Amino acid sequence: MEIETIPVGWIRTNCYVAFDPDTRQAFIVDPGDTAARILAFVEKNKLHVSHILLTHSHFDHILALADVQAATGARVCVHELEAGCIEAPDHAETRSLRMPDLYIKPAKVDQKLHDGDVLALPGGDFVVLHTPGHTRGSVCFDNGEVLFSGDTLFESDCGRTDLPGGSVLDMQESLRRLYHLSGDRVVYPGHDVSTTLARERITNVDMLRAVQA
Numbered sequence: 001m002e003i004e005t006i007p008v009g010w011i012r013t014n015c016y017v018a019f020d021p022d023t024r025q026a027f028i029v030d031p032g033d034t035a036a037r038i039l040a041f042v043e044k045n046k047l048h049v050s051h052i053l054l055t056h057s058h059f060d061h062i063l064a065l066a067d068v069q070a071a072t073g074a075r076v077c078v079h080e081l082e083a084g085c086i087e088a089p090d091h092a093e094t095r096s097l098r099m100p101d102l103y104i105k106p107a108k109v110d111q112k113l114h115d116g117d118v119l120a121l122p123g124g125d126f127v128v129l130h131t132p133g134h135t136r137g138s139v140c141f142d143n144g145e146v147l148f149s150g151d152t153l154f155e156s157d158c159g160r161t162d163l164p165g166g167s168v169l170d171m172q173e174s175l176r177r178l179y180h181l182s183g184d185r186v187v188y189p190g191h192d193v194s195t196t197l198a199r200e201r202i203t204n205v206d207m208l209r210a211v212q213a
Contacts (some may be wrong), residue, residue: 001123055150133171
């Protein structure tokens with residue numbers, strides 16, 4: 001499996017296009033903005049996108065969702081707690097961030113995810129890990145070698161918990177869960193650079209505090 005990182009939008013959210021170089025089958029994680037740029041990569045590499053995975057429903061992770069879904073026909077997958085935010089976006093978040101003119105197009109949710117669900121994707125099966133804290137329905141996608149962590153886990157950091165639906169206690173529990181996963185993974189977060197779970201177990205102060213709490 002090859003993974004292309006495409007930073008999009010003014011917050012520089014990481015959109016990921018993961019694909020099998022032999023079959024050209026692909027899936028997309030968090031099409032946060034600039035649909036034309038994401039679709040240009042898909043077209044250039046002759047990819048067939050089967051799924052769009054959402055780690056959560058914050059605007060900077062879904063602004064290009066409706067357009068990418070329309071262009072690819074891919075199945076949109078999001079945790080059940082946040083499906084309503086996709087099909088009928090509540091613009092309270094953008095208003096609270098003083099961006100009242102930012103419009104989020106609604107999109108159809110094809111699969112409401114639950115903790116422990118297994119998704120058959122290019123590159124193997126991915127397990128859905130419900131990791132609330134940043135939002136109530138935040139999830140990570142894990143295949144034992146790769147972890148798409150959304151805004152739950154970053155390099156030397158974790159997601160903020162002060163927005164609606166955030167919880168410090170939930171975040172601590174989610175970080176403990178990730179810490180105790182067996183083995184190592186390459187971590188692809190919602191923002192900034194990739195890291196490894198092994199590194200974060202040693203250097204991530206937020207994770208270490210959660211484990212010690």
